[in-house]
Amino acid sequence: MATTRLDPAPEAPAPRGPHARRASSRVRQGFAERIAPYAYIAPFFLIFAVFGLFPLLFTFYIALFDWNPIGDQTYIGFDNFTRLWEDGRFWNAAGNTVSIWLLSTLPQLMLALVLAHLLNHARLRYAAFFRMTMLVPYITSVAATTIVFAQIFDRDYGLLNWLLGLVGVGPVNFVQSVPGSHLMIATMVIWRWFGYTTLLYLASLHAIPRETYEAAAVDGAGGVKQFWHITVPSLRPVIIFTVVTSTIYGLQIFTEPLLVSRAAPLTCGPARECQTLTLFLYEQGFGVFEFGYAAAVGVALFVMVVALALINYLASSRIRSER
């Protein structure tokens, strides 16, 4: 559908000779030339309209219905939302989502800040190697990662519990405990994204003149002082960017909680220990086929994402930009 828009714009109607002046070109432009820019940007807008914006608006609409994919659709007003408000499973999922998001975002960004600071050293050797390895988690598939981490965190055969056993702890049942499963999922998210974030920060650090650090060093500022007084303030825009994007994506986490619990995947554990909102949405939509109710979860999630992204934007904008 969208691909047809890729067709070359029709040939220019009247080829302008070498003497045609710039001033007249606008007047002489044929219809095809005038619509060409719109044709070039059309594919994106079409795709976004069909698969992004329209579905989003439609979610708000469906949420007002008792919508069964095979049965009928009855308008029920805000009943889905009242039900959601009183649904303990919803609040549980909302709590899990925020908990996992907090556990993964803060350490990830801190880790990235420190690593970027270290990688930014002018005389660092093997810098290219370190940068490359940081991107390995990003290209490793989420599904594969999740299975590996689930194995590492396994109660009976997991590497981590074996190590904990050596120091006399455990065995811990990570998968079926609330803090354990949240920690496990957060670990996966951190592992996946910290290298990517590090490289983003590093890119911005390259823009800081070397002399700034050298002058600070001459003035006797050590690594830690340089980190807080030069690195962090200079990264303000990119920190805001990563905080906001990690809010938008982090709150929609789905694959990890789905795959960590083999016993009850759709609820991420028999007692919904790590069921996130997107997983709850999926369970209501494609598990029990209550599309209207699932859409209401989508609306609630939307409100939450927008609100938290905004709060984070405002909060991280307060980072002092010194110098």
Place this chain on the structure above:
Amino acid sequence: MMTSTPRSRSRRPVDRVRWWTYALLILGAAICLFPVYWMFVVASTDTATATEMPPEIVPGGNLPHLVDLVFSTVPFLRALVNSVLVAGTIGVGHALLCSLAGFAFAKLHFPGRDTLFLVVVLTMTVPTQLAIIPQFLIVAELGWVDTLQALILPGLASAFGIFWMRQHLSTALSDELVQAARIDGANTWQIFWRIAFPIVRPAAYVLGLFGYVTAWNDFLWPFVVMKSPENYTVQIAIKALQNSFDIDLGLAMAGSFVATLPLLVLFVFVGRRMVAGIMEGAFKG
């Protein structure tokens, strides 16, 4: 490996790289690589060994057997082909469509341009993943459930890609060059195809790679849309293998390994470019 190389010793002590910098970075690199290595270890030992305590941390010789098993348990080869088709088309689509749109926004003048570009940027912040119910209904309405185009079309272009290509085009291609081509009688399409695209091909290539990786690793959407095993992508095939996790731990790991290997190999060749792509940072503003 430590800091006392002749080179750093000749510098002022203040900007010497301390040994703990390397220690921390090596630790970071090890953390990045370990899960992938571990995947390989478990995928190459039999279940009895994999469940022994203390765990075996050296690869065994069971990988070929398990990989065979992976391909016979679920249609994994089909899944690999599907993933290559989907991710490949999305990668190429990204490179071409986003370059075209980026070109229009960077170098063409048309009414509404700035407003439309603002809209593109704003769409980046819209969390569309949670509209999964209507997305599914639309695809069902189109009769595309369980088809590859349901995976390909939504991913063909992205707001970020347009932003990225516009950034590159506005710096790499001068207005004078566009103007000169116009005076020589080239139309807009010819200017894009013969002048603009060749100039920004490296940036488009990196964008295509990111599109490829994102599509290859996508899970939720294929999980919702794909029904029959022969239409699975590798991610869904891994999920299917995971159902046999209790029976054979190594099997799920071997599947994960097979699904990760193609990207790892690709990464060895294009990793530097991807790093450079991120480092070039369309994020500085």
